[in-house]
Amino acid sequence: MSDALPPHLETRPGTSELIRTDWSREEIQAIHDLPLPELVHRAQTVHRLFFNPTQIEAASLLSVKTGGCPEDCGYCSQSAHYETGVKATRLMDVEVVVEAARAARDAGASRFCMGAAWRSPKDRDMSEVCEMIERVRALGMQTCVTLGMLTAEQAVRLRDAGLDFYSHNVDTSPEYYGRIITTRTLQDRLETIERVRNAGIKLCCGGIVGMGEVLSDRLGMLHLLASLDPHPESVPINQWNEVRGVPVAGTAEKLDPVGFVRLIAVARIVMPRSVVRLSAGRTAMSEELQALCFTAGANSIFIGDRLLTTKNPVRDRDFAMLRKMGLDVVSSLPAETVEA
Numbered sequence: 001m002s003d004a005l006p007p008h009l010e011t012r013p014g015t016s017e018l019i020r021t022d023w024s025r026e027e028i029q030a031i032h033d034l035p036l037p038e039l040v041h042r043a044q045t046v047h048r049l050f051f052n053p054t055q056i057e058a059a060s061l062l063s064v065k066t067g068g069c070p071e072d073c074g075y076c077s078q079s080a081h082y083e084t085g086v087k088a089t090r091l092m093d094v095e096v097v098v099e100a101a102r103a104a105r106d107a108g109a110s111r112f113c114m115g116a117a118w119r120s121p122k123d124r125d126m127s128e129v130c131e132m133i134e135r136v137r138a139l140g141m142q143t144c145v146t147l148g149m150l151t152a153e154q155a156v157r158l159r160d161a162g163l164d165f166y167s168h169n170v171d172t173s174p175e176y177y178g179r180i181i182t183t184r185t186l187q188d189r190l191e192t193i194e195r196v197r198n199a200g201i202k203l204c205c206g207g208i209v210g211m212g213e214v215l216s217d218r219l220g221m222l223h224l225l226a227s228l229d230p231h232p233e234s235v236p237i238n239q240w241n242e243v244r245g246v247p248v249a250g251t252a253e254k255l256d257p258v259g260f261v262r263l264i265a266v267a268r269i270v271m272p273r274s275v276v277r278l279s280a281g282r283t284a285m286s287e288e289l290q291a292l293c294f295t296a297g298a299n300s301i302f303i304g305d306r307l308l309t310t311k312n313p314v315r316d317r318d319f320a321m322l323r324k325m326g327l328d329v330v331s332s333l334p335a336e337t338v339e340a
Contacts, residue, residue, distance in 0.1 A: 015049050018272045021229040028219050028226070032266050036258065040296050043265035046272050047297040055330045056322060057111070057275060057300040059144070060104035064132065065091045065116035071148075073171075074180045074247035075211050075240055078117040084245040091116065094131050101136045107315050109303055110331040112136050113144040113167060113204075119184070120149040130161035137162045142332070144204055144234075149184070149192045155199035165234060166196040167204040173220030176213045180248070193228070203228075206236035206279070209263065212251045218263055226270040234300070235267055235274045239281025254284070261292045268297025275300045287321050294327065 031039065047053055068088030069078045077084040101112040114132060121129065133143045144165035145158065158166065170189055171177065177186045196203055205228070207221040225235060239260065243249060267276050277300035278285075278293055285293075303315050322329060 015272070018046060018049070019231075020270070021227055021231070023223060023226045023270050025219065025223050028223050028266060028270060031269055032215075032219060032262055036262070039262060039265045040292075043268040043297045044295060046269050047299070050272050051299055053294075053299075054327055055299065056294070056327050057277075057332065058109045058303045058329045059111035059113055059277070059300060060101075060107070060109035060304045061113040061115060061302050062092075062097065062100050062104075063117070064097055064114045064129075065089060065118065067117055069117040069148075070119050070183065072181060072183045075208060075243065076246065077243045079246070082245045082247075084243055088117075091125055091128060094128060094135060097132045098135045098139070101139055101141060104304060105139055105141050107303060108319065108329050109141070111142040111144055111165070112139075113146070113165075113302075115146045115167070116148070118148040120151075121147045121154060123154075126154060126157055130157060133158065133161040133163050137164075146204075149188055150195055152195045152198065155195045155201065159199040159201050163201055165202045165204045167234075167236075168192050168196065169206050169208070169236070169238075170221060170224050171207050172211065172213055173217040174224060175220060176211075176217040180211060202234070203232040204234035204236065205232040206234075206238065206277070208238040208240050208280070209260070210240040210255045210281070211248045215259070219266070222263065222266055222270060225267075231271040231274050233274060234277060235271055236277040236279035237264060237267060237298075238279040239284070241280050241283070257285075257289045257292075260289070261296050264293045264298050265296035277301065287324070290321065291325055294325065 034042070044053065066089045067078045067086045068080050069076070070080055072081045073079055077086045097114065104112055129145060129147065133145065136143050142164045143162065144167055145163060146167035168189060170186065172180055174186055193203060193205060205225060207225070209218050225232060239255060240248065264276060276298045278290065278298045279302060282290065282301065301318065303318055
């Protein structure tokens, strides 16, 4: 075993010792660099302390307001700065959103996520979004929205509407962030995260890999997430989907599959209570790669053939894959610890 590993990972620890927000980058690098069988074993050991390793949460994601976003995120098809073929639309009618949520529930999703391509929501739009939240919750589903930056007052309105999760990614490492986005700072993102937390809303916060960054950036992103106190309840790890017309296109190389599994395992070890979601990019992943990711601690996926504006595996294919692996789709994933 590596001498650089944190001592509390050398033996099976109590769960309280695993919940840390003071990880150093050196510790995270040392964990990442373990021989793959040892790394996956450690991740699976941590995973079993908090979750049933045979259970997968299924969520569904709908773009309720598409395109025309004023941000210049260099990976995004919805930015108004780039010609990507995505047509800007207005906010969807509430009834249309509710019907989509009902269909997602009937297809097996327990969480319904609604995304709007805004820099930040206008107050006049908040009433409709809050009604969407209330109506989707009435279907018995968990609710999640991503609306861009929020004021403290807007966060409270969303909480009062019954919102369960707010999705707001950090995207990448602090060092690489400025090469991807210039219209919104990382500090802007962190301030919205703080407002969401202060309002008592759970946090869905992860990032994207495969945008031309290097390994130190990927681990820097995980370090940033693992330094949030408390950790995000949900951590989506996205592999960038090829989008024509954006700055990232043509500059990014596909992440090595084993390297992606390593990131999932590290995320599981440093954020033990978080639901780790395989998000965008699964259309390019083999069943074998996804199986390795589930073994390394991923325990959630999006179902449905669309993620905002990009493709996702069709539901039947996903459920056939999960049956083949002996995994069950469950309505929720409460953390269940062995020790207090």
